[in-house]
Amino acid sequence: MSxxxxxxxxxxxxxxxxxxxLSLAIAYKESDIRNIKALIVGPPGTPYEFGFFEFSVNFPEDYPGNPPKxxxxTTNSGRCRFNPNIYAGGKVCLTWPGKEGEGWSSAQCLESVLISIQSLMSSNPYENEPGYEDANSNEDRQAMTDYVAKIKHETLRIAVIQPLEESLNISKTMPGVDDADKMKDDSDDANNAEKEKSKRRQSFQPFDDLRKRRFLWYYESYMHTIDVxxxxxxxxxxxREMRFEYRLNTMRGCFNYPDLKERLIRIRDEIMKETQRWAIEGLKTKTDDLCIASNLSTQLQQIMGDFEEQxxxxxxxxxxxxxxxxxxxTYFGCPSTHLDGGVFNIKIHISPRFPQEQPRIxxxxxxFHHHVSKGGxxxxxxNRPGELKCHIEAVVQTIEExxxxxxxxxxxxxxxxxLFWGTPEDRKKYIRALRRSLEDSTS
Known part of the structure; x- marks a missing residue:
């Protein structure tokens, strides 16, 4: 490559x-920037909402003369087609061959490619299928509804739950788990799943920590989707099988939301246990006289000194x-703001592998705040994930804005x-609820 x-x-x-x-993330090995992994977070308001969809991006020798592959x-080992243009075998179709103006241009870039893929994850992915414009019958409209329904289910199962269970080493022992796969031979599926787990453990997995943090952000949204x-x-x-699905290039399975709910709860509990284990692991590094513990203590003193100067x-x-x-x-709400009078105790949990694993706060x-989950x-x-001072400044800015x-x-x-983004009356209700939670914070 030139x-x-x-x-x-x-x-x-x-x-x-x-x-x-926040919907795009990329990672690569320092030794090979030509091969990149990308993560696209499913857009809100679509059946892909807050799913974690992973892609590999391989640049050709003559890039940007030719597009990346x-x-x-995120295909459930090649068994799930998430979109008319995202095939179970991994193929991503971004253009229709032969149509003028839809070919690759060297003016395009990696970000535009990822945004193009993200645009396929629409509220009605059925429209990505050629001939959609002729789909006007009641039967077609029902098919669109059914297609969205199964994508919502499989987004939770395959694009949220599966990778998190694997990274947390959660075994699937509950009855009824992965019923969607039971339409294939159970023993073959078990063997394939074990092979995939082993392959995943040995491969480059840069998004595990991001998934865990975002999972805690979006946990309420996942549970709300299940309830609805x-x-x-x-x-x-x-x-329901769609007319454009065939052979192995399909999305087969059945609905089992109770199982998904149990698995989501277990994932949340395991992430919280892992967060608590960081403190124990950290103390061990202090006992072993590793430099990370002393570095963190020094950073805290420096940050406190900077705040005193300011x-x-x-x-x-x-x-x-x-x-x-x-x-x-300990954060004291600023006078003349909605936070006035509040006293907030906040904990920053730092991994012994910081900054590869980011703090959980x-x-x-x-x-009662739109940026604070029900779990706190x-x-x-x-923009500076490797500097703890920037994390603290971002915390203050986020809750004060x-x-x-x-x-x-x-x-x-x-x-x-x-309530925050509702009517003026809704905003008043939001402020009242926030004020009540401030009173609780000091009790």
Whole structure:
């Protein structure tokens, strides 16, 4: 590959990494920037909502003269076609051959390719099938509804639950698990699943931590989807096969929302246990005299010194139980704001593998805030994930911001979000509920 091509790829990768698009993530091995893994978070308001869809992106020698090859990896081992244009075998069809103006252009880039894939994940993916414009009958409209229904189910099962169970090493021992796969031979499926697990453990898996953090953000949304959709279907109802599905290039299975609910709960519990284990692992590194523990303690002292210089009296930092891997924040709500009078105790849980694993930040007493989940986890973003000071600044900015732009990917409390971006009367209800939660924070 030419030097120019490498520079072009490096620049495009850097632009995505520095961006604020929470729906895209990329990763690659330092030794080979030509082969990239990409994660697309399913768009809100679609049947793909908050699913984690993984792709491999391989750049040709003459890039950007020719487009990168994109392969879908979230396919349930090649058994699930998530879209008319995203095949079970991994093929991603972004253009229709022969149509003028739809070919690859060197003006396009990695980000535009990923956004094009994301655009396929629409509220009505049936429309991606050629001939959709002629689908006007009641039967066609029912098929569209049925197609959306099974994608919602499989997004939860395959694009959320499966990869998290594998990364958390959760064994599927409950009866009825993966009923959708039981339409194939059970013994073959078990062997294939074990092979896939083994292959995954040995392969490059850069998005495991991102999935865990986002799972805690979107947990309420996942459960809400189950509550709504389970009212529309019967347990073990088979998926309807679409006219464009054939042979192995299909999405077969049956509905089993009770099972998905149990698995989601177990994943949440395991992630919380893992978060607590960080503190124990961290203390061991301190006992073993590893440098990360002392580095974290030094960073805390430096950050506290910086805040003192800035005369920032709204924030107090400390180590929890003298553990460098658990930081405590006491935040005092600013006067003349909706947070006035509130005293918030916040814990920052830091992994011994920071920054590869990012901090998980929880309010000890959850507040009614669109960026704070019912479980107390704060949804925030920083462009400098390797600097803990930037994490703390992002925490303060996130909870203080009174007029943020609407972004459904960062609104993790459904009721608070509905009121915050509702009518003026809804906003008043939001403020009243927030104020009540502030009173609870000081009790």
């Amino acid at each position: 030097h120019q091509s490498i520079l072009r790829i490096t620049r495009e990768v850097s632009e995505i990494e520095k961006g604020n698009d 994109v392969t879908a990896l 959709e389970s009212e529309k279907v019967k347990l073990n109802d088979p998926f 005369k920032n009296s709204s924030l107090h930092l400390s180590l929890v139980d003298d553990n460098p891997f658990v930081w405590g924040i 929880f309010f000890e007493k959850p507040i 986890m704060l949804c925030y973003h920083t 009174e007029s943020p732009p609407f972004d459904p990917r960062t609104t993790v409390n459904l009721e608070a979000s509905r």
